[in-house]
């Protein structure tokens with residue numbers, strides 16, 4: 146990241162800070178069809194991405210394009226309703242922007258959600274999966290290029306970015322709510338095509354439990370700037386080749402939308418205890 150990028154980031158953060166009523170403690174990124182959560186945010190300030198200087202635009206279906214500040218479950222939050230994906234044409238360094246913005250706004254915990262296909266055959270659509278680790282087979286990094294020392298060191302550890310305490314808290318809440326919460330490894334694939342059955346078999350051998358087209362660039366960025374992450378996948382479908390049918394594309398949005406109410410309950414429980 147160059148000085149120019151750092152200056153742009155400061156401009157972005159200053160603009161957003163001036164519009165928000167509170168300093169957010171929790172930053173939330175909502176996955177496909179999970180935007181319903183934003184209706185639960187009290188005293189919302191909505192900022193369309195298009196108004197934010199040097200920000201990106203959402204082009205993905207079932208992703209709004211609004212940053213929302215307000216209160217959720219007793220916490221000051223800032224929430225991205227509509228995220229950015231590599232398949233939209235953004236570079237990995239561009240995908241670092243939202244989490245870096247969180248950091249500059251004062252966020253202390255990032256909650257990153259997504260819709261994912263199950264590779265683990267014990268999972269079923271509608272389950273939630275806590276992300277305990279990920280596979281980044283692309284081996285690319287949003288932090289590639291000149292390091293921005295103001296945000297974090299050149300080399301950094303990401304082995305504990307999926308924070309154990311946050312995961313324990315989420316499990317305790319899920320138990321109380323009788324919500325089916327799995328825990329597993331998320332494999333990042335770029336899309337926009339869904340995977341081939343051979344790719345899914347290969348990912349299973351490599352230890353993946355679910356697959357999706359997001360999250361990992363954001364999580365690496367969070368690790369770089371020292372933000373702990375709670376990562377939750379909503380399992381919307383069985384991955385390619387597991388069932389004798391084509392990738393059920395419409396199912397992703399349907400199941401995501403249906404799961405939103407349970408996700409809200411789970412996150413409320415977690416945030417109330419933070």
Ligand code: HPA
Nearest residue numbers: 260261262356357358384
């Ligand atoms: N593959 C990739 N991304 C996805 C899937 C999938 O099966 N389901 C939801 N997002």
